[in-house]
Amino acid sequence: MHSAVLLIEFGSIILGLGLLGRFAGRFRLSPIPLYLLAGLAFGEGGLLPLGASEEFVATGAEIGVILLLLMLGLEYTASDLVSNLKTHYPSGLVDCALNALPGAAVALLLGWGPVAAVVLAGVTWISSSGVIAKVLGDLGRVGNRETPVILSVLVLEDLAMAVYLPIVTALVAGAGLLAGSLTLAIALGAAGLVLFLALRYGRVISRFVSSDDPEKLLLVVLGLTILVAGVAQQLQVSAAVGAFLVGIALSGEVAEGAHTLLSPLRDLFAAVFFVFFGLHTDPSSIPPVLLPALGLAVVTALTKIATGYWAARRAGISVKGRWRAGGALVARGEFSIVIAGLAVSAGIEPSLGPLATAYVLILVVLGPLTARYTEPVATWWSRRRESPRGTAETTPRTKEADAPVAD
Template sequence: MHTEFPALLGAGLILLFIFYLGYLAIKIKLPNVILYIILGIILADVLHDNELLHFASEIGIVLLFFLLGLEFNVERLGGIAKRIWPSGLLDVVLSLGVTTGIAFLFGLSPFESFLVGGIVYATSSSITAKLLDDRGRMANTETEFMLAILIFEDLVAPIVVAILFGVSSGESFTSLTFLLLVGKIIGLTALAIVLGKTVFKKFERFLDRIDDEDFKIALLIGIALSYGGLALFLGLSEVLGAFLAGMMLAEIGRIEKVEQTVFPVRDLMLPTFFIYFGTTINLGDGVPMAGLLISIIVWSIFSKVLLGIIGGPLYGLSKRASMRAGFSLCARGEFSVVIASVATGMMKVFSGLYIVIAAFIGMILFEQAPKITNKVYGKPVKKKRNLKVPGS
């Protein structure tokens, strides 16, 4: 007698796998994102096109960008832009622009080339922030520059995702299509700013009056999913909508009131996004476009090192700190996964291979960044302090 495998049992086993891989990641000091993607690749035959996993993954990624948007109110966005924009634009040119050109020279279509550029563009915020904290480098002089670059990328990447999402239907990419997409993005952003400055300006007082945490979860996650859904309805990405929903609520005084409610649900759902992405990668046909893959990996590393060496001094860093920053920004992760989810067929396999390889190489370079810098500039000389005895 054949019994269909219960979805409830499958969901329970997935959660147990997530727990084990998260625990294993702590033990072996490896970002859990990579392990989740590998699990998805292993279970691809079993979980491919699983609707429940796909839905959970969408909730997870929406909440990730919703919480990210909470960190950026309009005033803060303006302050960051004034100081980081020269280095940020250099990053766009090197990592997004040049990579797109390389892919185009290898014979890819304009859309596929821009897709590859988008995948290569953004440094992994989660991997980099985790390594900075784990390795005790939060107080380093280059850390502020690195975090500013991550913030700049976090602002540009959702727009890249929205553009790719809008043209992924296979229709020809025209200037009119681009202008229409940009118009929708501007409109959705303007609506978020207006709502943030009006409706949500006194939202903190309203939250304080809600004693039942269950209702608060329904309200906050409902806002995130609704604005993400509105973006989808307009033909944009739910990622951009969720980010803008976070921006709306960033106008309240204490965003931690929102974060502490949403964090547990985000942490439960987000791993399913990386697992689901892994299930969409089919490695049975070997390595596609090996020449392009090698070229992109080499350039993606070189572009971030160059960003540090050139962009660091523009931000006010020393040459030593700038090089250390460049070698510490090479890991790719969640944004690359989000952008790669637009890909299909061989491009999906290519994207998955690149992300896994770039994440591993990026973590190794992060670990070796201080040693590499010391070999180039020599070990830093500790300044001697002239301590005077009182009364002498």
């Protein structure tokens, strides 16, 4: 009987997610807000709380995080990461300073303590690579001059996750200074080792994993990823970091083939992850933190725009391209929820989960709008400021031109 109820509940969840995804696609919106709202509806305090399938959904959610980071790693080669780090690290530092500090400051002002401050700093810092990539494609800006700048900022954020996630994992687990330092050292050592092996022996690793049979390639890559993620978690390093490093180690045709095969699985389990996060957030806990979430969303939307503008200006992009770069970086999404989920699972601060949910809901909706309209609004505002001066300068010339010429 329990098995039947589990199948009914989980089947209903998957079907509902599919319908929500189709609805969002029809209006060219990100489905993430709808997935979060679905979780809120079926979680504690929701319209129809689930029971039998919760444990199964939790496992699916963990796989979703692993696949999100694996697919992210497959997007980059080790040489790309090293090159971006050398060229664009000032933009990454500015990005971190402008967008992480507001989150940390709000957590401290609310009296949540230093651990929650570090977590909320990550929530407000990391942009949503998935949402931004989709928006750039929908707007036809993939070939624009400012797009490499946007991608460079995202790459640096993703690389920073390999350092940040072990720190957060150690902090929320209550590890002391020695244990936390050891965890960070292991993570940095593993990241450095993987980058070295990928640069020197990337072809050998890819050849070992490679297979002409899609089924075998899928099983080997997925099994290797989950195994490495489990080992990483056992060492108190984030499982997500382990998956990210596996993605970096693979390159060439193997990475392309794995990306194609795993994309549907990533989308499925990532959707389950967002539902799982919503399931553990009581809808009645959101209204008390809605005002701080809204204020934080407005501030960090502006700081992201400033980040993109500064990075594009440093790369020699035109003014219009700078505004487009800034507006494109506003969206937060999957990684903000991943970071908040670590704190929620550890019971760090009860209000952190609701605030992160509201924050992501606001910015994942606002992000595509700022990507589309930041540059036109900035151009309109610039012309409006200059128009009185321009009118004052052209009016005398007009009068002189119209005046009769003396004989």
